[in-house]
Amino acid sequence: xxxFDVGEIIKNGGTTLRLLGENLSHSKEVGGDYWYFPLLLxxxxxxxxxxxxxxxxxxVLKNSAELLKRGRYLGVWFNPKDERYYLxxxxxxxxxxxxxxxxxDINKSSSRKILAxxxxxKDKILSIGGxxxx
Numbered sequence: 001x002x003x004f005d006v007g008e009i010i011k012n013g014g015t016t017l018r019l020l021g022e023n024l025s026h027s028k029e030v031g032g033d034y035w036y037f038p039l040l041l042x043x044x045x046x047x048x049x050x051x052x053x054x055x056x057x058x059x060v061l062k063n064s065a066e067l068l069k070r071g072r073y074l075g076v077w078f079n080p081k082d083e084r085y086y087l088x089x090x091x092x093x094x095x096x097x098x099x100x101x102x103x104x105d106i107n108k109s110s111s112r113k114i115l116a117x118x119x120x121x122k123d124k125i126l127s128i129g130g131x132x133x134x
Contacts, residue, residue: 006053009085014077016090016120022064024057027074031120035099036075038088040066041112045087052076052085059087079115096126103128 009015016036017027038044043063047055060067060074066089067074075090093099096119103114107128118125 006056009052009076010049010078014075014085014118016076016118017074019060019064019067019074022061022068024060030073033119033121034092034094035096035117035119035126036073036090036092037099037103037114037117038075038086039072039091039106040089041106041110041114043089044112046082046084047087048084056087063089077116077118100126100128 016030017024018030020026020028043066045055045059056076066072071091073090073092075086075088077086077088078084079086091102093102096117099117103117107113114128116125116127
Protein backbone atom coordinates (compact mmCIF):
# COMPACT_ATOMS: atom_id res chain seq x y z
CA UNK A 1 0.00 0.00 0.00
CA UNK A 2 1.37 3.38 -0.98
CA UNK A 3 1.80 5.77 1.98
CA PHE A 4 0.93 8.81 -0.08
CA ASP A 5 -1.94 9.86 -2.28
CA VAL A 6 -1.16 11.84 -5.43
CA GLY A 7 -4.69 13.25 -5.34
CA GLU A 8 -4.02 14.66 -1.86
CA ILE A 9 -0.69 16.10 -3.01
CA ILE A 10 -2.47 17.86 -5.87
CA LYS A 11 -5.29 19.06 -3.59
CA ASN A 12 -2.81 20.40 -1.01
CA GLY A 13 -0.35 21.88 -3.49
CA GLY A 14 2.45 19.61 -2.29
CA THR A 15 3.85 17.52 0.53
CA THR A 16 7.04 16.71 2.38
CA LEU A 17 7.86 13.05 2.93
CA ARG A 18 10.48 11.19 4.94
CA LEU A 19 11.57 8.02 3.17
CA LEU A 20 11.78 5.01 5.46
CA GLY A 21 12.80 2.68 2.63
CA GLU A 22 13.82 2.85 -1.00
CA ASN A 23 10.36 3.60 -2.43
CA LEU A 24 7.30 5.73 -1.77
CA SER A 25 5.38 2.88 -0.15
CA HIS A 26 7.85 3.27 2.72
CA SER A 27 7.40 6.95 3.49
CA LYS A 28 5.55 9.19 5.87
CA GLU A 29 4.48 12.79 5.70
CA VAL A 30 6.44 15.15 7.92
CA GLY A 31 5.75 18.65 9.10
CA GLY A 32 6.40 20.52 12.29
CA ASP A 33 7.51 24.04 12.97
CA TYR A 34 10.43 23.94 10.54
CA TRP A 35 11.35 25.77 7.34
CA TYR A 36 11.83 23.31 4.45
CA PHE A 37 13.83 24.08 1.30
CA PRO A 38 15.71 22.22 -1.45
CA LEU A 39 19.34 21.32 -0.94
CA LEU A 40 20.50 19.69 -4.18
CA LEU A 41 19.16 22.01 -6.84
CA UNK A 42 20.72 20.13 -9.76
CA UNK A 43 18.47 17.19 -8.88
CA UNK A 44 15.22 19.18 -8.79
CA UNK A 45 12.71 17.88 -11.33
CA UNK A 46 9.82 19.93 -12.74
CA UNK A 47 6.77 18.02 -13.96
CA UNK A 48 3.21 18.73 -15.04
CA UNK A 49 0.29 17.27 -13.10
CA UNK A 50 -0.35 14.43 -15.56
CA UNK A 51 3.23 13.17 -15.03
CA UNK A 52 3.34 13.58 -11.24
CA UNK A 53 2.62 10.02 -10.13
CA UNK A 54 5.03 8.32 -12.55
CA UNK A 55 7.77 10.91 -12.12
CA UNK A 56 7.57 10.75 -8.31
CA UNK A 57 8.30 7.03 -8.43
CA UNK A 58 11.24 7.56 -10.82
CA UNK A 59 12.60 10.51 -8.79
CA VAL A 60 12.61 8.47 -5.59
CA LEU A 61 14.24 5.49 -7.27
CA LYS A 62 16.97 7.66 -8.80
CA ASN A 63 17.57 9.68 -5.60
CA SER A 64 16.90 7.13 -2.85
CA ALA A 65 20.51 7.15 -1.59
CA GLU A 66 20.28 10.91 -0.94
CA LEU A 67 16.70 10.79 0.35
CA LEU A 68 17.57 8.11 2.89
CA LYS A 69 20.29 10.24 4.49
CA ARG A 70 19.50 11.68 7.88
CA GLY A 71 17.78 15.06 7.66
CA ARG A 72 16.75 14.71 4.01
CA TYR A 73 13.18 14.79 2.76
CA LEU A 74 11.28 14.47 -0.47
CA GLY A 75 9.60 17.78 -1.20
CA VAL A 76 6.79 18.21 -3.71
CA TRP A 77 5.61 21.77 -4.34
CA PHE A 78 3.21 23.17 -6.93
CA ASN A 79 4.28 26.50 -8.40
CA PRO A 80 1.18 28.27 -9.74
CA LYS A 81 3.34 30.66 -11.78
CA ASP A 82 4.56 27.94 -14.14
CA GLU A 83 1.92 25.29 -13.28
CA ARG A 84 4.56 22.67 -12.54
CA TYR A 85 5.32 20.45 -9.58
CA TYR A 86 8.84 20.71 -8.19
CA LEU A 87 10.30 17.46 -6.87
CA UNK A 88 13.20 18.23 -4.55
CA UNK A 89 15.58 16.76 -2.02
CA UNK A 90 14.81 18.98 0.95
CA UNK A 91 16.37 19.84 4.27
CA UNK A 92 14.94 21.94 7.06
CA UNK A 93 15.91 24.57 9.59
CA UNK A 94 14.16 25.37 12.86
CA UNK A 95 14.30 29.13 12.29
CA UNK A 96 13.26 31.34 9.39
CA UNK A 97 16.49 33.33 9.77
CA UNK A 98 18.62 30.18 9.61
CA UNK A 99 16.75 28.85 6.60
CA UNK A 100 17.05 32.16 4.74
CA UNK A 101 20.80 32.33 5.48
CA UNK A 102 21.36 28.81 4.19
CA UNK A 103 19.23 29.46 1.11
CA UNK A 104 21.16 32.67 0.38
CA ASP A 105 24.44 30.71 0.58
CA ILE A 106 23.10 27.97 -1.70
CA ASN A 107 21.77 30.51 -4.21
CA LYS A 108 25.17 32.28 -4.35
CA SER A 109 26.91 29.10 -5.50
CA SER A 110 24.22 27.50 -7.66
CA SER A 111 23.14 28.26 -11.21
CA ARG A 112 19.59 27.22 -10.30
CA LYS A 113 17.94 29.29 -7.53
CA ILE A 114 15.70 28.36 -4.61
CA LEU A 115 12.38 30.15 -5.09
CA ALA A 116 10.75 29.72 -1.68
CA UNK A 117 10.83 28.15 1.77
CA UNK A 118 7.84 26.59 3.51
CA UNK A 119 6.74 26.09 7.12
CA UNK A 120 3.86 23.59 7.40
CA UNK A 121 2.89 24.48 10.98
CA LYS A 122 2.54 28.14 10.08
CA ASP A 123 1.23 27.21 6.59
CA LYS A 124 3.50 29.95 5.33
CA ILE A 125 5.48 30.17 2.11
CA LEU A 126 8.16 32.84 1.81
CA SER A 127 9.57 33.71 -1.56
CA ILE A 128 13.29 34.25 -1.45
CA GLY A 129 12.75 37.85 -2.52
CA GLY A 130 11.17 38.24 0.92
CA UNK A 131 7.53 38.70 -0.04
CA UNK A 132 5.12 36.43 1.74
CA UNK A 133 3.36 34.14 -0.76
CA UNK A 134 0.85 32.58 1.66
